[in-house]
Amino acid sequence: MIEVKKVSKKYGRKKILDGVSFTANKGEVTCLIGINGVGKTTTLKAIMGLTPYKGEILINGQTMTKDSYEKITFIPDAPTMLPQMTVKQAMVFMKDFYHSWNQERALQLLEFFKLKEESRISELSKGNTAKLNLMLGLSLDVDYVLMDEPFSGIDIFSREQIANVFASHLIEDRGVIITTHEIGDIEHLIDKVILLDNGTVLKEFNTEEMREEEGKSVVDVMREVYQA
Amino acid sequence: MKRYLCSIIIGLVVLLSIGTYYVKVASSASGLPTFSFKTIEGSDKELDPVIVQATLENNNLYEPLTIESNMTTYGHDRSLWSDRNDVQIERLIKKHRSFMRGKDFIDSFYEDDDFLAYASVNNEYTKSGKMEAEFDIGVLEKKDEDETSFRIDFPHQERLMNMEVRDVQLIHSKLQVLTMNDVDSSDDKQTKEVHLYTIDLAKKKVVNDKTLVSETFTYPNQVDFEMPVNTAPSQPNNMILFSMIKGVNHEEGEYEEKLKESKLFSYQYDTEKLTTIKGDKKESLNLDIARSGYTDGKSLYAIDFTSGKYQLKTFDISSGALTNDIELNVAVGKEEANFVAIKNGRVYFLLGSGMGENLTYEPAQLLIADLKTGKTLYKGETIRHAADKKNEQKIGFIISTLEVI
């Protein structure tokens, strides 16, 4: 379980996060929703130890250490490998540094996304870059995967492909935290929704319960909350 | 492995190349010749206090070297972080490390059985261009290592621009500081003075400022004060010799001394008597002799070559009379560079600089003789031990100083 407890973050005088608390479980897809600039990405960076914050974040009951990076991974919406590298070199790099690298699954994902090993990263399209990012992140045997806007600016076919990954065995029983401002493609995959606005959690709910008890979809709730 | 090739190559090249380079540097340094004295007569023991500083010119590199206790040490063998002081300062530092901090000019010291005293002048120019000067005084009571130091304003500093301490004596708890001063003047006239300041240590005050000699001149004339080499500058001396050399700068830039107008003075601290030494009697102390001589405060020793032999003449300073005349037992060729030290009741005489004609090596001769009897205690010459015969020809060697502990 990832526990985010009263996390606050300021850039200069501007409060990005103001006492954000939520939990995300293994085996579930948790979605951080909010319009742009409400602190979704900052929350993920804080969990990954990529930015300082106030408050506490625990992963399986423990604070982040260097070894945690074998257990949790982050897939940002920009390439994290050098542009001059080929896909193969990027894979070798990952294998070199991570014990949790799963070469077999990497090859499966490569096949799944139809990426070529010899392609240079700088020459990949936006969609293929996102796929490569996803491939590199998902090939680690980690407990949690954090994804930042995996669908933004990507063509419809790539989106479909990425969405299919969520439904497949490639995600398995991992915990996923995903940020997005467009819920459409993956609404049916989401277990839990955290609605963020102005750096605070507006609403946190279980999608299934919401549907069963109140008969509302995620988009319905969003409309209620943001247009109020 | 291929991925690591670049780093491995760089690592290996760094280790091998830099390693080889410095191993070679070290071995070529150990390939330098060493120098020592070959005994011709007398006991090697006499060499113990002898320190000869020289320079080796090897392949366009100048390496300072020291022959001490008959062993050669090169400058590069000495650690980077050792002070290089003369032997007398070094001896004082060993005994009184704390007191000696920042004090390195031997003429500024006075030492007897009970006290070690120090006087120097600090001057600095303020932003407005004005000079501010003060005496820096230190006294160490040896028995209980009791240190007193203080600074006092230099008297009449507004009229001076440069002052140099040349002798310090402690007489009846008062420090006598002899300085040579340049007077600041706004016109063409220049004035040089010899002053004696009396400093009361208890009151921390300059109680007397006595001008011993003052001389004003205008360019192209020139006046300089000189003192004979003091063989024991820190020892208690009752007498001091100094000369005033007059000269003129010719238009072509040549400088000519006017010895007839120049003077030799002696000053006696206890009687406070300043005497001009005429030196008109035959075989008596005169300006010429004093300028080339070595003094210990009582006598003046001078090497004389006029008779075609090396002779050491001793003069009594107070009477000016020749009191001793010994012949030095060294082979006489042409008159060569020589180095003299008077110490331990002996005269140390080093003839030749190690460099002969055509820049080739030529042994320098060392003679150690009893100061009174002239008896030869040691005689020897430098000998070169070439570690690397191959480039022997290209190595130049020249002696620069002779020191005796």
Next chain:
Amino acid sequence: MMRYLKLVNFEINRFSKIYLTLLLITLLSQFAGVLIVTKSLLNDAKEIMLEEKLSEVAYLSEYGGIDFTHIANTLWFLGPIALSAVALIFYIFLIWYRDWFGKNTFIYRLLMLPTSRLSIYLSKATAIFLMVLGLIAWQMILLPLENALFHSSVPEAFLNMEMSTSSIAAANGILMLIIPSTFTQFLLSYGIGLMVMSILFTAIMFERSFRMKGILLGLLYGGVAAALFLTPVFIMASEIFHFYSNELFGLLLTLGIIVTGLSIWLGSWLLKNRVTV
């Protein structure tokens, strides 16, 4: 430890193209310099001999011959050294900033590696230091070769003297700076270099952590570190206290180690706890 070495290797490979170019420029420029300068010096000599109707012996006694110092003082020779120095100083900054800027944000990957941030900090420092030493080593290899080439292209009569590699290095101010004449001096010079680099790295970490405010903090830190290191020198200069050379050396060595250690600790602490991606 293995990951640290892998990171060092990775950093070196990243710079390898520019690095190889620097090595090549040095090689070509210096060798070309030996040939071109030697030829022009000899031509000048011939011209003067013709004009003034001097024999070779007369010319040499009047004007003197040539030696390697004539080569070592030219732009052909010193230019590539200066270029390499500037490139590596520049790379001290670039090695960090290139991970942050541009389309690809490699810093994400770097900071998410299952290795301590100290390793990341040290691997970058090691890479630069190793490359600096590599350039020095390269110059040490080239010098005797250039010297040999010079000898073979100058007629014996015109040669002032045969110089050894170490005397060439000692005769030129810039060469003496990069190739100190004893190993102890070498260790001290490059030790100071290491300290300066660690201070710069830490200043960069301040900037990366606190941005605009960090630039001020970085400059402040650099000033404080320099002041701390030079305290004994200031004390001596202001005549408050006099240190003997061995004491001064001991103090500077101790303070140097403290400043370097402090910089590395602070830099890697900032990278771990304060840096924002």
